[in-house]
């Protein structure tokens with residue numbers, strides 16, 4: 001018997017899709033060990049691992065195995081995936097052959113690819129079909145990528161932003177830039193430190209950014225959060241405005257726009273009509289920020305499509321490929 005699943009691993013979140021069941025897991029790409037991680041004693045993975053941050057004894061280490069889009073700690077990555085699979089399947093997968101579609105970052109080297117393959121073999125996946133995450137994103141957004149028209153897709157994640165022009169089931173141009181939500185969180189942290197002499201945890205900042213973050217300079221939302229008042233050296237509350245977040249994160253969205261512009265410039269001018277008619281498609285968690293549509297519309301004067309639930313587009317696309325044999329075969333002939 002064969003079980004079919006799909007896995008995408010981002011800097012911030014890992015997702016697993018099971019044929020027939022849909023997306024069954026979407027959790028932080030994180031693992032916590034008891035003591036020295038080298039001993040391999042797993043304490044928790046995903047949400048539970050993140051919850052231990054700053055709240056457990058020094059004896060626990062929390063690791064994010066993916067940095068800036070790429071696996072930087074293969075051992076931790078393998079342990080994390082293996083725990084996720086155990087959580088989902090024990091003991092149901094016993095005796096099954098597992099076929100999996102897995103997402104890869106764009107522009108991966110042969111050595112990096114080997115790291116992925118090695119992990120997938122170790123966690124017991126028997127058959128691997130590897131497809132670029134940005135491609136999976138386009139499939140997940142239901143773009144007709146098999147057509148000759150050029151489709152422009154941007155995925156703003158936690159560690160990187162991937163940008164590509166896709167046509168005839170092929171990535172014609174693609175790149176990734178090291179800008180993502182994590183970097184923006186750090187920028188907000190530094191901004192708040194500089195302006196208010198107030199220290200906020202990165203977890204609190206993600207929450208603020210995801211709740212009131214906005215690219216509108218006239219956004220009046222605000223939020224009261226707790227942190228440490230450095231002047232008085234005591235825990236305290238701070239009222240933070242959407243415009244404070246905007247000041248800190250705007251430069252990064254502008255750099256993403258620069259990246260998009262360079263990909264547009266690198267493709268043939270013949271696709272101008274495709275761009276004007278189809279526009280740009282934005283997905284990934286970072287595209288949820290309020291005002292992205294306006295910012296990008298002003299910059300590019302083409303239709304801007306910011307997709308709802310864009311952080312799920314890659315895993316959804318991978319899941320879709322599991323059942324779309326025609327599309328899958330077409331992709332495989334191009335890879």
Ligand SMILES: Nc1ncnc2c1ncn2[C@@H]1O[C@H](COP(=O)(O)OP(=O)(O)O)[C@@H](O)[C@H]1O
Nearest residue numbers: 010011012013157158181210284285286288289
């Ligand atoms: N409303 C929002 N505004 C701005 N950023 C957001 C919002 N929602 C999620 N994010 C950011 O999106 C990133 C996670 O996106 P995701 O696509 O899951 O990342 P990855 O695939 O790289 O793991 C995080 O940095 C998170 O803070």
Ligand SMILES: [Mg+2]
Nearest residue numbers: 010157284311
């Ligand atoms: Mg993503």
